[in-house]
Amino acid sequence: MYIPFDQLPPQARLWIYQADRALTEAEQEEIKPMLERFATDWSSHGKGLQASASLLHNRFLVLANNETVTSASGCSIDKSVAFVRELEQRLGVSFFDRTxxxxxxxxxxxxxxxxxxxxxxxxxxxxxxxxxxxxxxxxxxxxxxxxxxxxxxxxxxxxx
Structure with missing residues (x-):
């Protein structure tokens, strides 16, 4: 279940991915609906997560889940990583360079x-x-x- 990013509770768990370059306006507009769709469909063991996603400062992809409703499992976290990897391929950007x-x-x-x-x-x-x-x-x-x-x-x- 999608929840608007600004309505997340303080304890909602986050995963922050930093792009290796600033995303263009066109790229951001292209992926915003994809982020909402992913958050809407994101589930853990068949149970929908109360999730959200946002792009911040033209560079940071943030996925979030209200863990007080349903915790993200290892499999659901793997799904989110696969989703971010798909975005990397689509945009020609890296979200996993921690250096x-x-x-x-x-x-x-x-x-x-x-x-x-x-x-x-x-x-x-x-x-x-x-x-x-x-x-x-x-x-x-x-x-x-x-x-x-x-x-x-x-x-x-x-x-x-």
């Missing part, structure tokens, strides 16, 4: 490779207060309250 980190600087999403991070920190281009899009955020309440969050309040804190 790229996204920051919000000057109102723009800027992506930095993990191999560049230490140098960017040393040069002062990224500091503990730089806003970071932590794809490990796992519930809607946290997404609303602290996303993006200062890098020092994420797993990146060890760099500061």
């Amino acid at each position: 790229r980190l996204a920051f919000l600087k000057d109102g723009e999403v800027q992506v930095v490779g993990m191999n560049e991070l230490k140098n960017k920190v040393a040069a002062g281009e990224i500091d503990g207060q730089t806003l970071y899009f932590d794809t490990l955020v796992n519930n809607y309440g946290e997404l609303q309250d602290a996303w993006p969050r200062p890098a020092q309040q994420s797993w990146l804190s060890r760099y500061f």
Whole structure:
């Protein structure tokens, strides 16, 4: 069962996928109905999930499920991964490259490779207060309250 993204309860579980490039307006318009259709049909052991999906900041695909209604099973999570892989093929984009980190600087999403991070920190281009899009955020309440969050309040804190 589809639920509008902005009506998710705070405890709704999230899966955040970061595209390796910004999605164009045309691409976003193309996949928005696909996201709603997937969320509508997404199920766990034959029971419909109270699910939603959204694109944020032209780059982040977020799938969500209200786990207080029905928990996502391993098989249903596998279905969501397969769906995201289909979107990758359709758009020619990668949603699974975890070596790229996204920051919000000057109102723009800027992506930095993990191999560049230490140098960017040393040069002062990224500091503990730089806003970071932590794809490990796992519930809607946290997404609303602290996303993006200062890098020092994420797993990146060890760099500061």
